[in-house]
Amino acid sequence: MPTKAELQRLRSLRDKKHRETAGLFVVEGEKVVGELLAAGFGFEEIHATADWPGAATHRLTPEEMAKASHFPTPSSVLAVGRIIRRPLPPTGLARGLTLLLDGVQDPGNVGTLLRIADWFALDRVVLSPDSADLFSQKVINASMGSFARMTVHTAEPASALAGLPAATPVLGCDLTGADVHTLEPRRDAVIVIGSEGRGLSAATKPLITRYVTIPRYGGAESLNAAVAAAIVCDNLRRVTA
């Protein structure tokens, strides 16, 4: 039987400060835990009531789950994973296709962008430290399991983009670049997506080697960051796949 302190510990992991101290994150809900397990994610602990049909490391009563959970109506499962922030690979971003998120702050957008990177089989996602926290439940939920399938690195965009060979273009999305339909085939490229409010950061802008834009026909001033990234990926895959 879990102690009161143990239930409080689980509950506290929803708080970023506490999860950084513990080096652990928590996700709740049959759907998201099921998606991560199906994608092969190895949890440290799985706390579940009798209603959870899968394996569990700890069994809780519904009353205990209510104390550990952040949900008004607790689900049957709460899983704890280890926080691992991968530094850049030794070869950097020179090879393959990278999606670099430069201060994307909405957790739903970050999760949707992981899902898009996974759909288009990009080689990796790089998350700037000022983007939404990868280990928040909202990011993981919105990724629909892609959290467990994508390789995500955490790095400052400017250092990640420094020293790339000329054969690896750094594509920035804005409203005045080249038509995205004119992208030529590229096996190696970095697609940079800026923040929802301010766009690309001042440190990143000088490192963009080519701006691309999605042709606009109507009155909207912009497209959502995830929508824009998906259209760029579709066009890049169209010519490189």
Next chain:
Amino acid sequence: MPTKAELQRLRSLRDKKHRETAGLFVVEGEKVVGELLAAGFGFEEIHATADWPGAATHRLTPEEMAKASHFPTPSSVLAVGRIIRRPLPPTGLARGLTLLLDGVQDPGNVGTLLRIADWFALDRVVLSPDSADLFSQKVINASMGSFARMTVHTAEPASALAGLPAATPVLGCDLTGADVHTLEPRRDAVIVIGSEGRGLSAATKPLITRYVTIPRYGGAESLNAAVAAAIVCDNLRRVTA
């Protein structure tokens, strides 16, 4: 000075039942009210505190605004608009490009889809009655002003799609259709987007004349409804614009 009943009336318009009875909807916040005004939307009433730099029909004190507002921290403006649900145009969907939302229930998705339809200058959006309510603040916020620029009709998809000429294909997005990159030029077409959970409705499926799919390269099982719609629009505009 507004009466207590008047402030309660404004507050009650956030509730769908009350706004249907009154035939009025309400939006709060400088950003969204500013976007709709910039797009030429004609409000019935604009209630504002002294902090609102624009025109207002009624002035409120901050204390009065707090009673009318649903926000924990009220903004300086709350605007009331008339609910108008347009039936289909007399020519139906035969001419031009239509985005038909068949049970899209997330208000953020519906708003984002209006923004996408606006960006790609589609001629209209048709919203099924079981989609998220067009006049909810979440839909209007997510549309980023496109709520005021797009022509939106409300209709049952099956009746909207009945009797279309063969020259107006009805495109359904699914995972087994023709590659979206093979779309041929079309001046007239309907793009149908199904609900996030169950996809296209049983009543709509027999009326689809062509299924299209976005090529997948990786592990994600699906794309978000708005992301998929945007990629289809980009491909359709690429060949028709």
